[in-house]
Amino acid sequence: MAEGAKDIEALIDLMAKLPGLGPRSARRAVLHLIKKRGVLLTPLAEAMARVGANARECLNCGNIGTGDVCDICTSNKRATGQVCVVEDVADLWAMERAAVFGGRYHVLGGTLSALDGVGPDDLRLPKLKDRIASEHVTEVILALGATIDGQTTAHYIADALDGVTVTSLAQGVPVGGELDYLDDGTITAALNARKSL
Amino acid sequence: MAEGAKDIEALIDLMAKLPGLGPRSARRAVLHLIKKRGVLLTPLAEAMARVGANARECLNCGNIGTGDVCDICTSNKRATGQVCVVEDVADLWAMERAAVFGGRYHVLGGTLSALDGVGPDDLRLPKLKDRIASEHVTEVILALGATIDGQTTAHYIADALDGVTVTSLAQGVPVGGELDYLDDGTITAALNARKSL
Numbered sequence: 113m114a115e116g117a118k119d120i121e122a123l124i125d126l127m128a129k130l131p132g133l134g135p136r137s138a139r140r141a142v143l144h145l146i147k148k149r150g151v152l153l154t155p156l157a158e159a160m161a162r163v164g165a166n167a168r169e170c171l172n173c174g175n176i177g178t179g180d181v182c183d184i185c186t187s188n189k190r191a192t193g194q195v196c197v198v199e200d201v202a203d204l205w206a207m208e209r210a211a212v213f214g215g216r217y218h219v220l221g222g223t224l225s226a227l228d229g230v231g232p233d234d235l236r237l238p239k240l241k242d243r244i245a246s247e248h249v250t251e252v253i254l255a256l257g258a259t260i261d262g263q264t265t266a267h268y269i270a271d272a273l274d275g276v277t278v279t280s281l282a283q284g285v286p287v288g289g290e291l292d293y294l295d296d297g298t299i300t301a302a303l304n305a306r307k308s309l
Numbered sequence: 310m311a312e313g314a315k316d317i318e319a320l321i322d323l324m325a326k327l328p329g330l331g332p333r334s335a336r337r338a339v340l341h342l343i344k345k346r347g348v349l350l351t352p353l354a355e356a357m358a359r360v361g362a363n364a365r366e367c368l369n370c371g372n373i374g375t376g377d378v379c380d381i382c383t384s385n386k387r388a389t390g391q392v393c394v395v396e397d398v399a400d401l402w403a404m405e406r407a408a409v410f411g412g413r414y415h416v417l418g419g420t421l422s423a424l425d426g427v428g429p430d431d432l433r434l435p436k437l438k439d440r441i442a443s444e445h446v447t448e449v450i451l452a453l454g455a456t457i458d459g460q461t462t463a464h465y466i467a468d469a470l471d472g473v474t475v476t477s478l479a480q481g482v483p484v485g486g487e488l489d490y491l492d493d494g495t496i497t498a499a500l501n502a503r504k505s506l
Contacts (some may be wrong), residue, residue, distance in 0.1 A: 117375060118406065119364070123353075123356040123359075126353045130338045130341060131334070131337050131341050131393055132337065137328070137329040140399060143373070144328050145360070146360065146373055148326075152323065152326055152356075154357075156323045157354050157355075157358040158354075159323055160342070160353055161351075162316045162320075162353045163342070163343065167314075167317060167343050169348075176317065177314050178316065182314075200340070202336060234366055
């Protein structure tokens, strides 16, 4: 690479640190950015600077927003009785895209993991207990991944909470899913949870 | 997504326009950026702003640098007699990484393509002819892709240039390549260009 182009090299190195991009795709992305300077590079630099200056974790639920408390926690359109517990903000966004849940969220910030040394104190669990009391929560809906760690965390939370209904997302055949392509575990879960029509 | 987080949404939309990133990986990347604000998001925004302000195409060869003429064209360590013709800057960077070529480059900005309506006037071909005269070029090395369009472009350039030796990168078995995994075309090219030991 040309000697004077240190800035470009630095940009490639930083881009390569993004999840899903390696050195080669970072180079491609940077060339694309330079070609589309007006419509992409400059707006992107500005958007990043704005998000860097404004984005912060909600002190209440752990969602990412632009104030101390996020829009969902401050909205008076969201029911306060139900709290949906998710692993991270990406899962919260997925729930919001489905637009089916009208309550509030609580972002754990991960799952319990003996392998990675993540214990209950590393997650946002004490705050969840506080909220159950202060926000008069009647139901905690666990929307954790159907993984070993996710299910371990779900059972831990269910044991740790008192005086509140704890539910979990149903497991079964995904909408549009074909049985032929499903794993044994999913079919077993779907059969065990079968419904009468 | 939360209503007030328009900035985050805008950033995700822009990131999703990068090659290699879709909506889902853009969301992942943005969450990663926000988590690593100090070490990644802020430096990246600054690096992009710097590149946006400084990067420009070399008026001579089409490489990307920070001045009107790039470092390679102005370097007195680079031989002027040989010009290596590449499709785009990514290919120039690949040649530079191999660190085997000591001459200068000429970036075409694409290949001839009847399908995409790219004719000779859409590439940086007139400038190449100018340079052959003004820089006393004796050899033009075509380092174009071994694709239909690349090879068509190579033949067109070889026909269009007079009074200069035109060569092309050799085709054959890649270093470390196993014959079992090579396509028929590569094996044919390698056999036809076999060398005596």
